[in-house]
Amino acid sequence: MAHDALGAHARDELGISEESRARPIQAALASACSFAVGAVMPLLVATVASPARVIPIVAGSSLLFLALLGGLAARAGGAGVIVGALRVTFWGALAMAVTAGVGSLFKTRGSELPGDLAPFQ
Numbered sequence: 337m338a339h340d341a342l343g344a345h346a347r348d349e350l351g352i353s354e355e356s357r358a359r360p361i362q363a364a365l366a367s368a369c370s371f372a373v374g375a376v377m378p379l380l381v382a383t384v385a386s387p388a389r390v391i392p393i394v395a396g397s398s399l400l401f402l403a404l405l406g407g408l409a410a411r412a413g414g415a416g417v418i419v420g421a422l423r424v425t426f427w428g429a430l431a432m433a434v435t436a437g438v439g440s441l442f443k444t445r446g447s448e449l450p451g452d453l454a455p456f457q
Contacts, residue, residue: 357387368454370409370430373405374401374402374405377397377398377401378394378397378398378401381393381394381397381398395432398428398432399425399428399429402424402425402428402429403421403424403425404421405424406421406423406424406425407419407421410421
């Protein structure tokens with residue numbers, strides 16, 4: 337009878353079993369779907385916002401959507417909903433602020449884009 341010491345350790349000490357094993361393809365598909373949904377929501381808001389107020393409206397709605405999706409992901413993962421929503425919103429707001437800072441540093445604006453690339457001129 338063959339003994340699998342590593343398998344026994346993984347099962348008994350670490351709680352790793354065939355049922356709890358990672359599923360990278362499933363994780364990748366779930367990540368791709370959530371990324372697509374998260375990207376579509378601010379785009380839909382941008383299509384209905386007035387051109388003069390599109391930036392603050394899209395930024396605010398993006399933070400709202402980040403909080404919503406962060407709470408939903410936390411609930412799905414069994415974590416605290418409020419903490420998950422705050423964590424995702426904080427890091428999303430920080431990323432937006434850094435992006436705006438870099439754009440300001442290099443003096444970039446959407447109106448400098450040629451033709452169809454600047455829909456909100």
